[in-house]
Amino acid sequence: MSKILAITNQKGGVGKTTSTANIGAGLARTGKRVILVDLDPQTNLTKGLGIVAAEKNVYGALLGEYELEVYPLQKNLALVAGSPALSGFDKAKGDEVDREFLLKELLEPLRKQSDYILLDCPPGLGLVTLNAYACAQVLYIPLEAQMYGVDGLEKVLNLVKRMQRRLNPELTIGGLFFTRYNKHKILHRETTETLRGQYPDLVLEGVIRESVALGEAPHFGKDIFTYASHSAGATDYAALVTELLTR
Template sequence: MSKIIAFTNQKGGVGKTTSAANIGAGLARAGHRVLLVDLDPQVNLTHGLGLLDAEFNVYGALLHEYKVKAYPIQERLALIAGSPTLSSFEKVKGDELDREFLLKDLLEPLHERCDYILLDCPPALGLITLNAYACATDLYIPLEAQLYATEGLEKVLEMVARVKRRLNPGLKVGGIFFTRFDSRKVLRRETAEVVRDKYPDLVLTSTIREAIALGEAPHLGQDIFSYAPTSAGAADYETLVKEILTR
């Protein structure tokens, strides 16, 4: 049975998609069979891994227009493509019975083929994100250590509590980790300490430093390990993957 991890934050631009791609690639490098699922209408995960013209995507599969299709990205790593039309998912499926479990039903047949299924959620707490929370075993929350960062975090944790009560009792927050972290900046250090003090059991030791290579890699359709294996970004994500594997 695979472990389903959702990467989520109500705030955009926190490195959520970058983390999903590189943690997925890191898990695959460690020998695990990994499936990535792009649930963000911006489709940055899909395009950032070099899949530009996918004929089949998660939205069409959710609407039962065709069977779900996983595209191979590299050895032990595959991707279910996203689609801009995911933005209309709530409008199309919002009145359907058991609408919160559509993604869970879609992924059910794939469990035996994967060790990990990683969900890249949109930066909003709508029906798509609710579907991700309803089928996930763990949530990981990437966070920038800056002003107002904790506001989005608290909204995510509130939604997690509601989902645990009503839809998915087994859901847990695997951890919070800081992205684009620069320890030289006082505000970043102080904000990180505030979050660590408030959520001591949730904040991971690993942090992802600000790194140019992490922004360059998706433009070439690559993860950080393929693009710049000796970079700070690759080192940070390798450390983060090891920590996730221990939780």
């Protein structure tokens, strides 16, 4: 049975999608069978990995129209496509009794054919995010190493506690990690040190540096290892993956 990891932060633009793609690709390169799920109506994960015309997506499956369809990307790596229509999920399912558990049920058959399922959560805390928290075993929280980058962290941590009580007693936080890090910026160094002091058990060793190639790779529909295997981004995500596997 695979482990379900959710990459989440209610804050936008902190590196959730970049991390889902590249942690997923990194895990696949170690031989793990990985399925990525794009839960964001922006569909950046889907587009960024080169899937442009997926006939079946996670939204249609959540509405009960079909089973989840898995699109192969490369050896050991596959994707469940997202859809812009996901933005209507709260409205469509908001008053259904089991509304937080729809994704969990859909993922069940996929858990037998994979080692890891990675959920790319949208920013915000809507019903899609609750569905992710209701089925994940482990959450990873990317943070930008700057002034307002850690805003909202308390909210996420409080929500996790509530979710553990109400929806998913299995849920744990695997760790927080910094993205877009620049060691030459005093603010970045200070922010990471402060957070390490505040949450010594939660902050991961691995730090993802600001790297041009990480921004470019999705424009070519590629993960960082395929696009620029010797880049800082590839080195950093490979180290993060090793840490996730050994922690």
